[in-house]
Amino acid sequence: MSAPATPPSTTLARPSRTTTAATLTLLALLGAALWSVSALRINIATLVDSAGNAADFLSRTVPLDFPPLAELLALCGETLAIVVCATLLAVLLSVPVAVLAAGNTSPAPAPRYAARALVVVARAVPDVVLAIVFFRLFGLGAVAGVLAMGLHSVGMVAKLYADAIEQVDEGPRMAVRAAGAGRLQELVTGVLPAVLPAFVATALHRFDINLRISVVLGFVGVGGLGFEIANALRRLDYQRGMALALVVLGLCVAVELVSGAVRRALLGGPRRTGGLGAALRRRADRVSAAPAPGRLAPPWTAQRVRAALYTAVTVLAVVVSVPAAGLSPGALLAGLPALPQTLGLFWPPSTGGILPDLLAELAVTVQIALAATLLGAVLALPVGALAARNVAPTPGVAAAFRFLVVLVRGLPELILAIIFVVITGLGPVAGALALSIGAVGLLGKLVADSLEETDVRVQEAVRATGASRLQVFVAVTLPQAAPAFVAHLLYQLDVNIRSATLLGIVGAGGIGFYLLNASRVMEFGVVSTIMLMVFATVMAVELLALWLRRAVS
Structure with a gap:
């Protein structure tokens, strides 16, 4: 007599050791967070006790004291110029670093690891510390702020650029290589066009972040709105300080909205899906965007006109921002020889007791x-x-x-x-x-x-x-x-x-x-x-x- 068939197992699969360890780690982090809230005494009673201080602060803040319009526009222009220059510097430095850091474009493991290490270090060094170093080299002014924000931004921008390069479709690059192109030609024709949308989006996102960072750097001497806010708050002039802070908020929101519009214009909107009608619309879009017989370029559609307009405005902003920020090539060249001596002040580390x-x-x-x-x-x-x-x-x-x-x-x-x-x-x-x-x-x-x-x-x-x-x-x-x-x-x-x-x-x-x-x-x-x-x-x-x-x- 044959043995009875073994019934299928009805037991649930046990979680792996890795899953169990991850769950316990997450629970430990949650416990540490709850303990931190309790240890810092963040509770309803603390907030209730502070209600009187909040009312007093509000009474000392209103009415807001805005500076004259000409002075306000000058401060906004200086801040935006510094942020534009810093973001531009970050992009220019991040592109070659990202090419070396990406696994599919790096010429060898050694430069790849070196580039990745540079990205980590750039992220780890606070921009405030960089600003302090550059103040000793170049004195007070926009140069220190631009260099501090620009170099610190490389940590984020280069990482995202390298990730975008590694995710690129290898087909065009392989085709260019098969045609006998060199490494530089591969990058220019087979990689950069594919990653340009991601590069633009990352640069715009970093611009938003740098605008907020400029307020922090104002407290250590970088000019613009942040510097004036710091001066007002040191005088306990909350009416002027909060008025300028409201201006910064308006700038940040406006930049966020404008950069979103620019991203949509330059990169295209979300891809439509579903249904025969949508498929026909996508086909019509491709046909209308394709060059007509005998033409070498696609027609000037509304989307292409907007993209060209935003590109021209971006280029104009960069050209205007360099002199508006007050950057001085002479001060930059004069301060560079002291760089080794200044860096030597930070080594070796000490505890100061x-x-x-x-x-x-x-x-x-x-x-x-x-x-x-x-x-x-x-x-x-x-x-x-x-x-x-x-x-x-x-x-x-x-x-x-x-x-x-x-x-x-x-x-x-x-x-x-x-x-x-x-x-x-x-x-x-x-x-x-x-x-x-x-x-x-x-x-x-x-x-x-x-x-x-x-x-x-x-x-x-x-x-x-x-x-x-x-x-x-x-x-x-x-x-x-x-x-x-x-x-x-x-x-x-x-x-x-x-x-x-x-x-x-x-x-x-x-x-x-x-x-x-x-x-x-x-x-x-x-x-x-x-x-x-x-x-x-x-x-x-x-x-x-x-x-x-x-x-x-």
């Missing part, structure tokens, strides 16, 4: 970042969900919350930190609250984008069974976007650690206070020690994030 204090403040900086990430996530998740077009109840709600995200992203975190320092007092509570509100802008956008990228077909199938909008969101949409959420939260933690370091400049807690003081008393060895400590912390978080992203994907 305050190593226990530095370690304690570094721990506070991490606490601020953890608490801000948790509070920011609690605020950003509902905002991001309502900003997603496939989750919001109506298109109007999605548009309103998208604008809210843009508005919050335009708020410089340093200004928020100053406001909370006045309201809650000096210390880490102000830094955590400022970063948590700032996280709504970044996390809210990332959450909305991740929800919109989920598979709508699965959601429609579940909705067809009679499920409500909330049930579809909880059962289908949210699980699909969960891995992206984890990656976004870890990225926000990385950003918050860097930002918390700088907010200490205005008394919002953390190691930034010691960083600024060490630079003011010319203890540059202590500055190097603080930089190395922050660098080690950020790298540990980045490696942990990289492992967790792989584990949960």
Whole structure:
């Protein structure tokens, strides 16, 4: 008699050790964040106790005191000129670094690893520290600000450029190589045209970031609106300081909206999908954009005219910004010979006899970042969900919350930190609250984008069974976007650690206070020690994030 057939196993597959370890690590981070909120005493009672200070601050702020229109326009022009020049410098430096850092264009492993290391170092060195170094070389003025923002931006821009190059379709490059082209010709004709849209989008995004960074650098001597805000707040002139901060907010929101329009004009709108009608429209678009017989160039459609107009305006802005920023080639050449001597001041690192204090403040900086990430996530998740077009109840709600995200992203975190320092007092509570509100802008956008990228077909199938909008969101949409959420939260933690370091400049807690003081008393060895400590912390978080992203994907 034959043996009975073995019934199929009904036991659930056990999670792998990697998945279990990743889950435990995430729970540990959540526990650390909850403990940080408790340890920093961020609670309702603290906010209620600060209500009187908030009312007093508001009374000392209104009416706002705007400078004369001519002076205001001059300050805005100087700020925008510095930011344009810094972003241009970052792009020019990032292109060759990205080519060397990308695996498919680097000539050998050694230059690739060297370029990747350069990117990491550029990201790790705070722009404030770079500005301090360049002030010693070139004196006060726009040169230090442009160099500090430009070199620091290479860390982000070159990384994203290298990622874009590595994701390019290899077909055109192989075809150019098969035709006998050299390496430079391969890059110019087979790679750069394909990655140009990503390059433009990254440059515009970095311009937005640099505009907010310019406010921070104003507190260490870079001219423009940030410098005037710093001077006003040192005089406790909140009417003028907050008026200028409102101008910065308006500039940031305007730049965000304009750069979005430029990206859509230069890169094209979202790809239409679905249905025979859409397919015919795409075919018609391709036919109308193709050159007619006997023509060597496509016709001047409305989209091409807009793209050409935006390109011309960009070129004009760059040409005007170089003299408007007050850049002096003579000052640059005069300061370069002192570069080795200035860098020598930062080596070797020293503790200045305050190593226990530095370690304690570094721990506070991490606490601020953890608490801000948790509070920011609690605020950003509902905002991001309502900003997603496939989750919001109506298109109007999605548009309103998208604008809210843009508005919050335009708020410089340093200004928020100053406001909370006045309201809650000096210390880490102000830094955590400022970063948590700032996280709504970044996390809210990332959450909305991740929800919109989920598979709508699965959601429609579940909705067809009679499920409500909330049930579809909880059962289908949210699980699909969960891995992206984890990656976004870890990225926000990385950003918050860097930002918390700088907010200490205005008394919002953390190691930034010691960083600024060490630079003011010319203890540059202590500055190097603080930089190395922050660098080690950020790298540990980045490696942990990289492992967790792989584990949960």
